Amino acid sequence: MSPRLADLTIKKTRPGRVAYLNARLLDPETGLDTRGGLLTEGEFIFDLGPHVSGEDLAEDYTIIDAQGLCLAPGLVDMRAHLREPGYEHKETIHTGSRSAAAGGITTIACMPSTNPTIDDVSLVHFIERRARETSLVKVHPIAAVTKERKGEQLTELGLLSDAGAVAFSDGLNPIANANVLRRALSYGTIFDVLLIQHPEDMALSGSGVMNSSELSTRLGLLGIPSESEALMAARDIRIAEMVGGRLHIAHVTTAETIELVRRAKVRGLKITCDTAPQYFALNENAVGDYLTFAKVRPPLRCESDRQAVVAGLKDGTIDAVVSDHAPHDQDSKRQPFIQAAFGIVGLETMLPLLLEMVHNSHISLLEALATVTCRPADLLKLKAGRLQKGFPADLVLFDPDVAWRVDRKAFMSKSKNSPFDERPVMGRALRTVVSGRTVMAFTDED
Amino acid sequence: MTAVPDKHYFPHRHLLGIEELSAPDILHLLDLADSYVALNRRAEKKQDTLRGRTQINMFFESSTRTRTSFELAGKRLGADVINMTPTTSAIKKGETLIDTAATLNAMHPDVLVVRHPDSGAVKLLANAVNAAVINAGDGSHEHPTQALLDALTIRRRLGTLSGLTVAICGDIAHSRVARSNILLFNTLGVRVRLVAPPTLLPTAVERYGVEVHHDMREGLKDVDIVMMLRLQLERMQGSFVPSEREYFHYYGLDYDKLAVAKPDALIMHPGPMNRGVEIDSEVADDINRSVILDQVEMGVAVRQACLEVLAHNLDQSDHNQ
Numbered sequence: 001m002s003p004r005l006a007d008l009t010i011k012k013t014r015p016g017r018v019a020y021l022n023a024r025l026l027d028p029e030t031g032l033d034t035r036g037g038l039l040t041e042g043e044f045i046f047d048l049g050p051h052v053s054g055e056d057l058a059e060d061y062t063i064i065d066a067q068g069l070c071l072a073p074g075l076v077d078m079r080a081h082l083r084e085p086g087y088e089h090k091e092t093i094h095t096g097s098r099s100a101a102a103g104g105i106t107t108i109a110c111m112p113s114t115n116p117t118i119d120d121v122s123l124v125h126f127i128e129r130r131a132r133e134t135s136l137v138k139v140h141p142i143a144a145v146t147k148e149r150k151g152e153q154l155t156e157l158g159l160l161s162d163a164g165a166v167a168f169s170d171g172l173n174p175i176a177n178a179n180v181l182r183r184a185l186s187y188g189t190i191f192d193v194l195l196i197q198h199p200e201d202m203a204l205s206g207s208g209v210m211n212s213s214e215l216s217t218r219l220g221l222l223g224i225p226s227e228s229e230a231l232m233a234a235r236d237i238r239i240a241e242m243v244g245g246r247l248h249i250a251h252v253t254t255a256e257t258i259e260l261v262r263r264a265k266v267r268g269l270k271i272t273c274d275t276a277p278q279y280f281a282l283n284e285n286a287v288g289d290y291l292t293f294a295k296v297r298p299p300l301r302c303e304s305d306r307q308a309v310v311a312g313l314k315d316g317t318i319d320a321v322v323s324d325h326a327p328h329d330q331d332s333k334r335q336p337f338i339q340a341a342f343g344i345v346g347l348e349t350m351l352p353l354l355l356e357m358v359h360n361s362h363i364s365l366l367e368a369l370a371t372v373t374c375r376p377a378d379l380l381k382l383k384a385g386r387l388q389k390g391f392p393a394d395l396v397l398f399d400p401d402v403a404w405r406v407d408r409k410a411f412m413s414k415s416k417n418s419p420f421d422e423r424p425v426m427g428r429a430l431r432t433v434v435s436g437r438t439v440m441a442f443t444d445e446d
Numbered sequence: 447m448t449a450v451p452d453k454h455y456f457p458h459r460h461l462l463g464i465e466e467l468s469a470p471d472i473l474h475l476l477d478l479a480d481s482y483v484a485l486n487r488r489a490e491k492k493q494d495t496l497r498g499r500t501q502i503n504m505f506f507e508s509s510t511r512t513r514t515s516f517e518l519a520g521k522r523l524g525a526d527v528i529n530m531t532p533t534t535s536a537i538k539k540g541e542t543l544i545d546t547a548a549t550l551n552a553m554h555p556d557v558l559v560v561r562h563p564d565s566g567a568v569k570l571l572a573n574a575v576n577a578a579v580i581n582a583g584d585g586s587h588e589h590p591t592q593a594l595l596d597a598l599t600i601r602r603r604l605g606t607l608s609g610l611t612v613a614i615c616g617d618i619a620h621s622r623v624a625r626s627n628i629l630l631f632n633t634l635g636v637r638v639r640l641v642a643p644p645t646l647l648p649t650a651v652e653r654y655g656v657e658v659h660h661d662m663r664e665g666l667k668d669v670d671i672v673m674m675l676r677l678q679l680e681r682m683q684g685s686f687v688p689s690e691r692e693y694f695h696y697y698g699l700d701y702d703k704l705a706v707a708k709p710d711a712l713i714m715h716p717g718p719m720n721r722g723v724e725i726d727s728e729v730a731d732d733i734n735r736s737v738i739l740d741q742v743e744m745g746v747a748v749r750q751a752c753l754e755v756l757a758h759n760l761d762q763s764d765h766n767q
Contacts (some may be wrong), residue, residue: 153685153688159692160690160693183685186643186644190643190644190696
């Protein structure tokens, strides 16, 4: 079995009318979990529910028998690095979108870790045009908070928002100057922008390459202390408390950071956060024998921190799960550990790793899906992530129980840097639908 | 309002800010200034109210219109007017403000008109001299004669002040004009709205009894007066607002945004204007709406009124210190 992807000509076809019958319909927002059917007309969901069956259907419907499998809103990945423009040897919007489609993701918010960075309206338009022309899934740009992501001068938050930037972030260059962050958050309140900050005191982290621990000492690698994450998060939360604004803390990985967010939410602040699968599926031991595929920023933490991430997902402190897809070419990773690039590809492993949490009974299926559908859609203010009438027909049909092994060589992404290679997992996207058109379907051939 | 006892009623030795003025104080100054407007339009403008008096304009911060306005006001009242600027004074040589004040004081000036880049500096100087001091702008604190001339401009155009609604737009945080105007409008019963991005609003400004708006179209809705403030170029370029382009898009006054104000709403600007940054050229030059040049004219009259009442309060006998 292998995924078959549509080619780009599909975007020129009219979506028509499709009936997905005999499905387990899942809508995380309303808690819908029922057997039934779903009809799409054009690019939108027309009807759904137990009453939708094969009977009384007009003849022009294309019928897809879901065979009792799960039909959920297409996944919304609120943070992936698509590398275009500037690093097309690692990934492009096109190859990234194929990888997303293979993983059941229908919407990506892409990071401005590009060259040039996305700090001008014309560059937002560039991403949107490339997405229109080359992407199988929906792509929305995240723009930089400061010019050239230098942490000094604000970008045109208003004009960039109006042009289509769904959030703002300086990526892995967190804004170090507290006054710049204060002005960004304060100014951003006019347009109600989401400011995504990577929580790390870079000075404290120094040239660390993995979690600071007994293991880093044994391997002789410089460590990144977990405190550098908590310190920055604590400062950022206090600044957001002072001036208002929507602060979103990217990939939380430590017990202390998660506790800070938990307490901020209790105080009624508009603080949100996310994490990525590697932070609940792996701990620092994955670095093992200098495995550069496990080199990632923030680093994989100790087991108690990993458990805190699981707990944070369980109690809702962590709002969203993102792929944090960070593709790197072979040469960037086939290096001594210290010199290798930080990053893990994640678009094709996000769903199965999230389903692991469900199979291990940490969270329910609907709770898990909420972190990758309606919640990130709300943070980005996108009309997405719902299995409801009138919403876009962005869907994923998946088998939650099928067992398979991750095979990095089979990834659709241009890059293969995954520490999950050969990991046995359960659950897989079998069909991905974007705006009413099937962009990925599994076939039994070969 | 209570009746004013006489033409020279003004119960203050200096004019340091609107904060210390009552409604009768302000109205009296406006009435007196009104009479000067007519005089200033005559060929013979010279009075002898301040004959024999010495007025020193000390501008520690560059200014063209305010200094010229004070100079004209003093000269038309018959005073001897001297202009001092930091480049020609001892300030550049490191003399402290208090020493400068003491030196000047020894020359027995009657009125000092002082502008200084530091908030509170004019008051510090006033405490060290015998002359009457007029604050011509101190830092981000107050610029009382600007607020008075704005009020006079509005009153002459619209006939009244109380009950009107004014929107003050732009860099409130660094503006002494905004502070003096807010105080004056509050005292005279004018409703004040502030329109600015939060980065250009001072802390706790909502406690000044004003409405705060970040959306200009909301802030200008049905206002009688739109008062634009100058955006200092150094405040842009990414520190307080991202760029001139973005600022003009959301906070620049153009006909589109002005359309929600009252149809005959007045447009004011303390000058100098940045055309294309905070105000569209077309709007600035609209002779039916823009009262920007009226403001300049009223400025001279208001300063004559201030000089007159303060000089009258000075000891009429010779200085013997």
